[in-house]
Amino acid sequence: MDDQLPPATFADKPTLRGEKVLLRPVRLAEDLPMLRVMLRDPEVLRYTSDSYTPVAPDWDEAMERRITDWYGTRNAQPDRLDLIVVDRATGRGVGEIVLNEWDEPNRACNLRIALGPDGRDRGLGTEAVRLLTDHAIRRLGLNRVSLNVYAFNPRGQRAYEKAGFKVEGIRRQVLRHGDQWIDDIDMAVLAEEWA
Ligand SMILES: CC(C)(COP(=O)(O)OP(=O)(O)OC[C@H]1O[C@@H](n2cnc3c(N)ncnc32)[C@H](O)[C@@H]1OP(=O)(O)O)[C@@H](O)C(=O)NCCC(=O)NCCS
Incomplete structure (x- = not known):
């Protein structure tokens, strides 16, 4: 730990600065337009969903309310950390990154990330994970x-490896994707x- x-605790919502990205707490009004695009993006749906979603669900009022409630309450969560990934070149939010599933006695947690179409393939994801x-x-x-990370997401796996993560195992055929079975890499x- 930094002496x-x-x-820090999970209740603290820091701003973390890198060369290419800045990670900051959610600003609902500013971030909602980006989040609406990201959450319907085919690649985000493909690589982050627990079940196959062939087309993005309709964005109706109920969905808008759910998303507004969800992102409107992220900064008040004491046991997880949800931050927006900002592209420093433009100052615009491009995705989200999260520490969740905090296992306090074992000092462990899970990390997840999703970048929308404007944020990918420029090294932003690797830096955000680091x-x-x-x-x-x-x-x-x-x-x-x-x-x-699903086995059909080599970009994700490569970004995590570059950030320092190691493969620990493979859970076989976890996801039914159309007519394919997809493994999940730990x-x-x-x-x-x-x-
Ligand atoms: C996965 C994700 C976070 C990666 O972030 P990113 O900014 O796009 O990735 P980076 O540019 O930092 O790094 C990607 C690396 O994968 C490599 N890569 C890209 N496509 C690849 C492919 N098909 N096969 C192998 N490597 C690939 C890139 O070349 C790069 O490696 P390099 O720097 O050694 O050349 C981002 O693309 C994303 O959010 N995608 C959609 C949702 C998602 O997949 N979330 C993660 C779920 S586990």
């Missing part, structure tokens, strides 16, 4: 950060590996 600073993992290990004092990084 210079008092330990920044938030660094926060998890050095500021929150966690020992282990883990995540899952990855994690430990504090002792995080130099």
Whole structure:
């Protein structure tokens, strides 16, 4: 842990600055237009859904209310950290990154990320994962950060490997995607590996 600073908690919602990205708390009015696009994006649906979603669901009033409630309450969560990924080149939000599933006694949590179409393939995802993992290990004092990536998402796997995560195992045929079975890859990084 960073000795210079008092330990952070999940209730703290920091702004983390990298070269290409800045991670900051949700600003509902500013972020909603980007989130509406991201949450309907075919690649985000394909790689982040627990079940096959061939087409984006209709964006009706109920959905708008659910999304507004969800993102409107992220900054008040004491046991998870949801941050918006901002492209520093434009100052615009391009996605979200989250630490969740906090396992307090074992000092572990899960990480997830989704970038919309404007944010991908420019190194932003790798840097965002590095920044938030660094926060998890050095500021929150966690020992282990883990995540899952579907086997048909080599870009995700590569970004996580570049950020320092290692493959721990494969859960076979977890997702039914159309007429295919897709494996799920378990990855994690430990504090002792995080130099
Ligand atoms: C996955 C995600 C976070 C990665 O972030 P990103 O900014 O797009 O990725 P980066 O540019 O940082 O790095 C991607 C790496 O994968 C590589 N890559 C891209 N497509 C690839 C493919 N089909 N096969 C293998 N490697 C690939 C890139 O070349 C790059 O590696 P390199 O720097 O060694 O060349 C982002 O694309 C995203 O959110 N996608 C949609 C939702 C998603 O997949 N979320 C994660 C669910 S686990």
